[in-house]
Amino acid sequence: MRHINFTATAALSWLVCQCAATPTSRPRNPFSKPLDSPTLDSRQAHAVGDFGPSLEPHNKRQTTIAVTGVPGDTQPRLEIRDLEQNKDQWNMYILGLKKMQERAESDPLSWFRIASIHGRPAVAWNDVEGLGDYENPGYCAHSSNLFLTWHRPYIALYEQVLVAFAIDVAQEFPEGPIRDRYEQAASSLRAPYLDWAMEQRTGGNVLPDSVASPTISVITPDNIGWNSTNTTTTSIIPNPLYSYRFHSEEDFVYTKYINWNSTLRHPTSDSASATSDTEQLHSALNSMRQGQKDRLYLLLTQSSEFNTFSNEQWHLGGSSSRKPDTVYDSLESLHDNFHGAVGGRNAGHMSITDYSAFDPLFMLHHVMVDRCFAIWQILYPDSYVEPRAQGTGSFWFRKGDTLDADTGLKPFYSPSGEFWTSDTTRSTDTFNYFYPQFPPETTASEAKATVNTLYGRGPPRSASNDGFRRRGPGDRGGIVGVAPYYLPTFKTSGSKEPQWDYVLTIRAPKNGLDQTYFVDVYLDSNDADTRDTETRSAEGGPDWVGTQAIITRLGTEEMDNVYVTAAVVLTRKLAEKIMSGELAGREEAVVTRYLKDHLQWKLRKSDGTEIAPESLEGLEIGVISSEVEPETSASEFPRWIGDIKIYDEVTSNRAGGWRPG
Template sequence: VYPRLEINELQKNKDQFNLFILALQAWQDESQDRHTSSSYYGVSKIHGVPFGPFNGDPEDLDNTNQHGYCTHNSILFPTWHRVYLAMYEQQLLARAFLIANKFTGDKKTAMLTAATQLRIPYWDWAAVPANGNSLPDISTYTKVNVTSPDFGPISIDNPLYSFKFKHAKTDSTYGIFNDWNSTLRYPNNNLPGASTRDKNLNAAFTVLDDQHGLQDQVYHLLTKCKDYGMFATGDAVFSNEGYRSSLEVIHNTVHMRSGGDAWKDASGNWVVGGHMTYLPLASYDPLFWLHHANVDRIFALWQAMNPTLTFNASQKAVDNTYTIKINDPIDNTTNLTPFLKGDGQYWQPKDVADYKATFSYTYPEFLTGLTPIQQINALYSSSRGPVVTERSLGSYAPAGKAAAPSAIDNAKLAANGSEYQYSADIQTPRFALQSSYTVYIFLGEPASEDPSTWSFDDNQVGPFGVLAGVPGSNMVMEEVIISGSIPLTRKLQRKLESGELKSMAPTDVNPYLKANLKWKISWLGSCVDPTTLKGFIVSVAASTATLPADDTEAPVYSPSHIIVDVTAGVAGGLN
């Protein structure tokens, strides 16, 4: 059992990183025939397009299964993607061993050791690194230097920057994407020669409010959410006034930020987002796998915090996959198609809880001797000081002795000494617009009506990405309401410090939010009237958190309640 390392940390292990890049590049260069199952293309298409059977599953002769195998709006979301990642890792490591064996002498020995210890890396997008940009630098370079067993030191096309389509492309019905020869992020136009707008991509992951928002969402998910169904899926059926977010909806926002919102060019024509922005296409982007490795890591941390709660949920399917139909019963014995075990039976959720024993990987947090909550406090708490850890995380590394909570002005505290907490809770129909869109939360009006500026607006608190289909694809999806939360506490505390608020008490915060809380919906470069989305609601939840005395404890949260007056009577607010 070896750890999956954070991508910046993997780069420090020169042999492992060299082998990882060589294996990924070789794998991506394999056949893109739609019937090839083990190539990068073949594994990626499981998630979405081109729709079709895998591993001997029955062919869809009626052409009615216009869906990939991926499970979303489902309690299967964490477990299905865990097995998907394990398959990806298995195929990548097979190439790594082939390449390692091509070296000679001592170098071959070193590379075989590297292949044995190599696991796929993760990208911790919830961390706030010292340089202010959480996007891995290596994913933004078009070229990368490696040492090849055949050619020695050479520069190659970076397989983490994009995946290049050959004649097969995605074999989809999406005209714009069929015209592109590689995966793109924040594309500059819809033409065949489009390219990634690297500056826009980098800028999206340097917005400090957004980074703090992801950090707070992950911290709350790991310390506040005590129900597996609520943790696993964005389906609003599992949410309540106490907690609206989930692993899936947080993951959706990272998808949207990675691919970019659709936008309008100078001529007023809308330009699509990149591959990561759309469910059927996302898995072709190499960033997808770094992202999902971190999703699985957060799942592992939640399991460690809640060892008796994993998989204690069931539901009826709310939308289709290639093999699951609406209203099919789902629980911990549902087949995670198309993934087969060695005995020829499908994997099921109950099989994958012990990922260490089953798939032979772990994460650095479980190798330090610290408890899960100590690790979570060190990485994601906004109120705790850093703790000592033997793990090296480069610019992400906590360092120093555990510090007591910083002195908080009494104006931030309730009478019992606990800290006031506020969030903007969102419920919205996922597929109502037939493609992905983003809800932005503001404290004050944005400076511009141009949606492409909203991510960087000073008044923006955070985006809520709604991951859906591709514009113009006409995918038929059953409607489902999803829910999530944008934490407001940090931004409100800054308003207190600037003098705009007298205190964090509801008597001061409620009227301030009623006057200043705004929301905007961006879709295809336009602003959408929230009243046109059936089921769209923004509300504000309030609670308090008793902060831990030291890093060995989690906060104790009071029950949340909805502050009705804040959004009542406003378009898209409570009715």
């Protein structure tokens, strides 16, 4: 008996939909269930030409591709390690990816063409033409209030195509129980995510072997005995999660990206013979994980306004010309760091916006970003996209255009024939998915408890000092298993013990150089041998605090600049310096004096070339702090209280520091 929600023919026909000529307008609560899904007839969906159950190539399309999400029941998007545990779904996921990547690059539903929506080559997709005089290749919205909402239908498109390919593969298996199993697994499959902030239970790498290995084991239709359901073997194939192999040369403009015949991570050189350096990739991602976790927790607990939480564009709030209206960080800036860490030295594909979507890690990463967005929506349901002038342009909008929640998210059509908008994509239910730890109907209190468990701050390394103790029952609410920490000051008799967060802030010109660049932050040791400074301050070294990647396009020196903002949490490293004896105390004056004497930063291009901070016009690095009111229960967050303090004296009058006035 079949247990499948829809047939392969239906699964493939909803990929190519003749959208209705007249849009349907129905008011709804954006956090309720989605609009009643139209039937295939009301969507006027039908197969086109040879486009049928086997996904025959169809390069001359006469209809519009509508983004619907995977039809059927709402299903969970799993963390990739959890998806690996479901052997049937995992097998169909890998085989579906493989088939999608093998599709001719001229096909609009191929891996290549869906990836190219994001950047190069600069060609129209779904017959949605660009401006003609566009500033940037690709439809993606970056440094934009639409950053998160534009990527939501983009991922939904990828997901529905992936599942269609997986169902197609399932139908190649012999009829009977095995095919039934694989069809069911494929139809309930959703795109997985990679949690780059999660502490690995087994102490393993951030990047699992299933993504980092060049080959992978699968069961294909050829491994099944046609006369027996019990005869199965496995095949070793090139891993479609490791890289995408380009079929032909396209308009990639820059020589090394033309010469590289597959996507690379931490390329060993710029030459055509370069390979991915997986050891360096693991080192970079493992080193940054704790900092990513601290920043994600800060964003989820303190950033309550959508426009500032969502994207990195610098915009001012309050009366100070240097004080934005949030905690100086954004989910987009956090997202940039992963891109930079994966691309690594020599600017692998993930570190350049033009080419990043070709790397299979791109979708794993962006599903994680969408998950963070979905969590934030549960926590702050009343804040959403507000109108904003764009700091830079794209294939379909210009610098200075004001975009809002009703702006069509091009090139993604809904079944109504209109473009999806931020308002119409507000609920994950719209595209039939959810995230398991935050299922539908999760309350804000429940979400806070889960966030505290997953991402709450643990004590710094070697935390034996009672100032950084792990809390137990009866200690400020008796929160068990969360153990956040901040930087406490000495208590005076009978007084409350104040606690503080210290954060380094970065304001930088996104297009200030001709490529992606990095800001490395470290705290110079008191007794560090000068000959060892480079090692100690290097990524993962004892003095290193964190790195911020400023992700851009190549050849951007002639583009209009947009300023972006980011943050590096200092609190954890300061606590470690106190425990090591390098920082003499916790009082504000002692801490700020230490930062003035020891806080350092370096700028480098992706090839390792160091950049003098004074040569980057508009760079401003500063330090702020806030008093923290600890949470009182497992389902509450700590709160920044009072005014944010800005320490001009720490970084002003230094190259790249805050400029007074």
